Amino acid sequence: MAQPAPVPAQTANPASGPAPAGHPQVAHGRIGVLLVNLGTPDGTDYRSIRRYLSEFLSDPRVVEIPRLVWQPILQGIILTLRPSKTAEGYKRVWDKERNQSPLRVITEAQAISLQHLLGDRVMVGWAMRYGNPAIRVELDRLKAAGCDRILIAPLYPQYSGATTATAVDKANDALREMRWQPTVRYLPPYHDDPAFIQALAQSVRAHIDGLGYTPDHLVASFHGMPRRTLDLGDPYHCQCQKTARLMREALGWPAERFTVTFQSRFGKAEWLKPYTSDVMAALPSKGVRSVAVLAPAFSADCIETLDELAVENKELFLHAGGEAFSYIPCLNASEGGMAVLETLVRRELAGWL
Known part of the structure; x- marks a missing residue:
């Protein structure tokens, strides 16, 4: 597993002078940043997938059914x-x-790129909430390298209890077991941050310019959540709507040619609507012959975007009579995407750097 190379940390506090003879060598004085994404199996075999799904679907914040x-x-x-x-x-x-x-x-590419952008004063790591590398392992690694101040950055633009909160929970579980805890900050949601909105809009413009035609319709597909999460006070739905509205306004795209949808529903309960699959199947009957789709809830492309959106929903649209379907990639480790991460991280490191 590649990680940004650590920079040597101090082993004695300059204010108090060298450590006494025989004192354990303790690295300190570094600033750490830990990027956290949702998770991934270690392989495509049955056991790896089962192990990953078991951890993911056992999280009480993901499935809110009594254990x-x-x-x-x-x-x-x-x-x-x-x-x-x-x-x-x-x-x-x-x-x-x-x-x-x-x-x-x-995610690894994002961490390596961010390390280059921030320089030697900061040590950047990355972890997954579910699967490997684990949050606890990476926090221990940063701490051992002398990072006594760490910004933990869940890479979810919109806040949800099932994403941002569970990453924070897992980090806090790790901190709870440490005798000497680092000082920790958490990156807040950035669903309406101007840098994020402008990067999304620019990625859409660049993609459409490359198509050679303007799609009839633009769809912003967000990861779905059970409807009850909204009723219980989760801000995710509202933050998704705001991201979509601000991006559409930045593009100058007409509201009648723009739709917000929600994908990846699981189980029989009602989820946030409209469902992406239903919209894709219905658009051709409304005269839409070409559509472009983006996923503004994802900071990096994954199975939900590259397979569910770009393959399964493409098939639904074309089978229903559509003629052209195009998927717009996530910001990933692109220049625009990294500019967003650098802006957000530098802002949260204010007073430390």
Whole structure:
């Protein structure tokens, strides 16, 4: 696993002079940044997928069903049948040269690029909430390298209890077990940050310019959440709507040619609507012959964007009579995407740098 190379840390406090003879050598005085994304299986085999799904779907913030009711269902029929189907999607998008998922490859590239942008005073790492590298392992690595001040940056533009909050929970679990905790800050949601909105708009413009035609319709597909999360006070739905509105206004795109949708629903409960799959199947009947789709809830492309959106929903649109479908990639480690991350991280490091 490649990580940005550490820079030697101090082992004694300049204000108090050298450590006494026989005192343990303690690295300190560094600033750390830990990028955190959702997660990925280690491979496309059944056991790797099952292990990943078990960790992911056992999180009470992801599935808010009492454990005594949910675990027998999860460990029984779901984790018996679902890994094989999920593996098919991962195999279609897997980076075979590196034998890693796209999310892992891109998140690592973001960390390496951010390290170059921030320079030697900061040590940048990356971790996954589910799977590897684990948050606890990477926090320990930063701490051992002398990072006694760490910015933990969940890479979710919009806040949700099932994404941002669970990453914070996991980091706090790790901190709780440390005798000497580093001082920690958390990157807040950036759904309406001007740098993020402008980068999204520019990525859409550049993509459409490359198509050679202007799509009839633009769809912003966000990852779905159960409807009850909105009713219970989760701000995710509202923040998604604001991201979409600000981006559309920055593009100058007409409202009648723009739709916000939600994808990746799971189970029988009602999720946030409209569903991306339903919209894709219905657009051609409304005279839409060409559509471009982007995923503003994702900081990096993954199975939900590269397979569910770019393959499955493309098939739905074309089968329903559409003629041209184009997927607009996430910001990833592009120049525009890295400019956003650098802006956000430098702002949160104010007073430390």
